Amino acid sequence: MSPAASSGPAVPATGTAEPLPHGARLLKGERNWWFLGPGGVARLRDRHVTADGALHADAERRLHESGMFTPGTIRSYALTVLTSTHCNLGCGYCFQNTAQDQSGGSRPPRIAQTRLTSETITEILGFTERQMAAAGLDKLRILLFGGEPLLNPRGCLELLERAAEIAPTSAWMISNATLLTPSLARRLSDLGLTSVQVTFDGDRADHDRIRIGRADGGATFDKIVGNIAKASEAAPLQWTLRVNVSQETFHGVDALVDRLAGALDPARCTLYFARIGDVGVGYNNSLLHTGELPAAFARWQRRALDLGFNVSRPGADKSCATCGHTDGRYGAVVSADGTLASCWETAGKPDWEVGTVADGYRPGEETRDRWIACQDLYRYDEDVRTLARFRDSVDTALLDHLQETGRL
Incomplete structure (x- = not known):
């Protein structure tokens, strides 16, 4: 052993x-x-x-x-803040949509637009100080989230700058990277941003058909890759590249992995693959977790490793620090208007609030039915055991490969 x-x-x-x-x-x-x-x-x-x-x-x-x-041991308070609930892209599967675009275009209806202000930042940081004291934590880890967080760059910068006054702070961001400039990357990095997660919807042709501009339906692949490359030159950021897998993207993933390796520095990128789930907004992914999908995931991971990308190591199941505790003990999700949600998936959605940063969390008997943890809203055509077998198969193949190639 x-x-x-x-x-x-x-x-x-x-x-x-x-x-x-x-x-x-x-x-x-x-x-x-x-x-x-x-x-x-x-x-x-x-x-x-x-x-x-x-x-x-x-x-x-x-x-x-x-x-x-x-x-x-949990050492940092995990604070997620939506700096803007608006987004400049019109992805049909987004869990912040409220339905599909009935015209077939790039403007699916979304949650209401709100924008983080200085006044709300003051309330968020006051709430955070109280929560950290109650949990006995003295470090802060912030996720800049949206919508698209960089639709409000001033809010991102101010939040990080002021958060450093209450605790040692580091940060990461989930962004589509279409608005990320070298100067903004440098400023965010100087304020503690260490990593950015960016999504790709398959190879260029598939991505440019799916992950499109909300205003004009325009392509985004080359812009995103170019912005990541330029930001990497300007700041010491690490990148997590999420590859969305569906019936629309499946056949282009092999080419995507090679294309990204040619355009970016794989040593600074972690690549991971995720089947798009159905969150009840009318998006349908007919690709199942059976058949050739487990072998495809294993093949993509091996190719990514061979090209120099990082691939996350499999691990035990663990509760999310933010939504895995119904009292919000170790983290919080705050929308741009200061309302509290249990999880990213319900932030900004009507009738899912569990409190406000001004007043704190509502009593447990009021929020019990609103406390959603990661993936709780996702719907699958397969049962739990099928999903578990898929995950176990992919994780086992990765561990076997890491062992065989001397990477463990």
Whole structure:
């Protein structure tokens, strides 16, 4: 039994054993078993696992003693702030849409437009100080979110600058990067921004048909790639490149991975692939988590690694620091008008507020039905076990490949 790497209960690899505690997972690889716990990843032999896919008592005891079942300590308060609820793109699958564009264009109806102001920043930071004191946390990690956060660059800059006055602050941002200039990247980086997540909808032709300008339906792929490249020259930012996978993008992903490697510095980019889910706004993704999809995910991950990209290591299941605690103990999601949501997916949506930064969270009996955690709103045509098998298959293939290539 050897440690290999650090990193709701998973369905056991055999389908018969009881789920492991603390979100730990046990996967059957080609040559060994993989244990994924909150304290890291360990490679196990057959002798450590029973015939029905459970840990032998001695192996489980040794994993406990080595800290593999021990969750990491939360050290920073996770604050998500929507600096603008408006977006300059018209993606049909966005969970902030309220329906599809019935004309077939690029303007699906969205949540109401609001914009972060100096006054609201004052209230947000006051609320944050109180929450951090209650949780005993002295560091702050901010997510700049939207809509498109860079539709309000002044709000992004002011929030980061003023947040540093209440606690040591670092930040990351989810942006479509169409508005990111080198000078803005440099200023944000100087105020603590360390990384940016950007989405691609398949290779250039598919992306330019799906991820389009809201005002004019214009293409965005080359602009986004160019902006990332220029911002990378101006600031020491890291990039997470999310590749959306659907029936519309599936066949272009292989080419996309190669194209991005030729245009960007793979060493500064983490690539990950995600099937687009249905959040009830009329968008349909007919691509299922069965058939050739698990093998395709494994192939894309291997190619990304071979080209020098980073790929996130599989790990245990763990609660989101922001939405995984119904009292908002370790984080909060704040819309641009100061209303509190439990999760990104409900921010700015009517009838989903769980409080305000001025008054705090409402009593639990009032918010119980509104407290949504990550992925709770997504609808699937497949059952939970099918989704778990897909994830286990992809994660096992990645761990096997990392081991075979000496990357673990």
